[in-house]
Amino acid sequence: PYDMLIVGGGPAGAAAAIYAARKGIRTGVVAERFGGQVLDTLAIENFISVEHTEGPKLAADLERHVRSYGVDIINEQRAEALVPGDYSEIRLADGGVLRARAIVLATGARWREINVPGEQEYRNRGVAYCPHCDGPLFKGKRVAVIGGGNSGVEAAIDLAGIVEHVTLIEFADQLRADAVLQDKLASLPNVRVVTSAQTTEITGDGNKVNGLVYKDRATGASHTVELAGVFVQIGLVPNTGFLKDTVELTPYGEIVTNARGETSVPGVFAAGDVTTVPYKQIVVAMGEGTKAALSAFDYLIRTPAP
Numbered sequence: 001p002y003d004m005l006i007v008g009g010g011p012a013g014a015a016a017a018i019y020a021a022r023k024g025i026r027t028g029v030v031a032e033r034f035g036g037q038v039l040d041t042l043a044i045e046n047f048i049s050v051e052h053t054e055g056p057k058l059a060a061d062l063e064r065h066v067r068s069y070g071v072d073i074i075n076e077q078r079a080e081a082l083v084p085g086d087y088s089e090i091r092l093a094d095g096g097v098l099r100a101r102a103i104v105l106a107t108g109a110r111w112r113e114i115n116v117p118g119e120q121e122y123r124n125r126g127v128a129y130c131p132h133c134d135g136p137l138f139k140g141k142r143v144a145v146i147g148g149g150n151s152g153v154e155a156a157i158d159l160a161g162i163v164e165h166v167t168l169i170e171f172a173d174q175l176r177a178d179a180v181l182q183d184k185l186a187s188l189p190n191v192r193v194v195t196s197a198q199t200t201e202i203t204g205d206g207n208k209v210n211g212l213v214y215k216d217r218a219t220g221a222s223h224t225v226e227l228a229g230v231f232v233q234i235g236l237v238p239n240t241g242f243l244k245d246t247v248e249l250t251p252y253g254e255i256v257t258n259a260r261g262e263t264s265v266p267g268v269f270a271a272g273d274v275t276t277v278p279y280k281q282i283v284v285a286m287g288e289g290t291k292a293a294l295s296a297f298d299y300l301i302r303t304p305a306p
């Protein structure tokens with residue numbers, strides 16, 4: 001068995017693994033896809049102290065750093081259940097079982113997609129999901145935000161300060177964001193809000209996004225908006241399906257953690273996008289992974305081995 005087993009090999013899991021291994025304890029990482037969301041990213045320009053890197057390069061750097069400490073990396077294996085105990089078990093899809101005295105859950109999240117033609121084709125070529133990450137790429141250009149909940153309206157307000165113009169597209173007949181955000185949005189001169197609008201296609205010139213088509217749900221008429229970018233803001237889904245009835249989750253499925261990365265189950269810690277931590281970013285996930293591993297180490301030295 002391991003002293004510490006980390007489930008997930010994104011920035012949070014990699015940071016946890018390095019901090020654990022540096023304590024000289026037996027550390028393993030099991031991941032469906034080592035690198036996590038970083039693998040799906042092109043330019044990264046907010047990884048502090050690195051002006052520019054690319055997702056696949058950062059993922060390879062993470063793996064090299066983790067391996068340099070002799071951490072066991074069990075890649076391309078999916079966890080299907082957690083069974084807490086003195087030695088908690090992680091049951092894998094292939095039937096295998098991994099045991100550890102402390103577990104760090106770092107299985108991340110995925111952006112909900114709108115599933116219209118053009119979304120996959122132009123991903124990272126105009127289709128974006130993270131205004132903090134990609135907003136500056138659209139400086140001086142026209143963009144749309146899809147989704148009128150809090151995250152969509154926050155994104156529209158944020159982007160309006162950077163880009164030339166923002167069209168906010170909401171499926172329902174009114175926005176769902178907090179009133180204070182809606183008031184702020186309404187005060188901005190370069191934002192247009194379109195409600196009762198169903199996005200039907202993201203168009204492009206073969207290389208990058210050049211527009212979006214939506215159907216007015218009241219009249220059935222189709223409209224085209226010319227733009228350079230589309231930010232999809234219809235939700236972030238945490239990868240916690242395998243944790244039902246073990247650790248406490250929010251109604252959205254995020255793992256509830258405290259400031260030390262502790263979950264509701266002793267010996268089980270969590271970090272990164274899969275948790276209730278606000279602001280889902282690489283540097284945040286790394287900091288949280290660090291905290292969870294140090295908390296887990298603290299737990300190990302205070303808890304007698306069974």
Ligand code: FAD
Nearest residue numbers: 008009010011012032033036037079107108133272273282
């Ligand atoms: P993830 O990166 O999601 O890693 C989760 C890990 O868990 C993966 O290894 C996954 O395979 C594994 N996993 C999931 N379920 C299971 C399971 N059941 N069993 C085993 N393993 C499992 N952030 C920035 O700071 N700057 C940017 O420029 C930036 N750009 C982005 C662009 C895109 C397109 C996307 C999608 C995200 C971007 N982000 C950016 C956000 C950033 O990638 C995330 O905040 C960060 O990767 C979260 O790290 P994490 O370790 O918590 O989770």
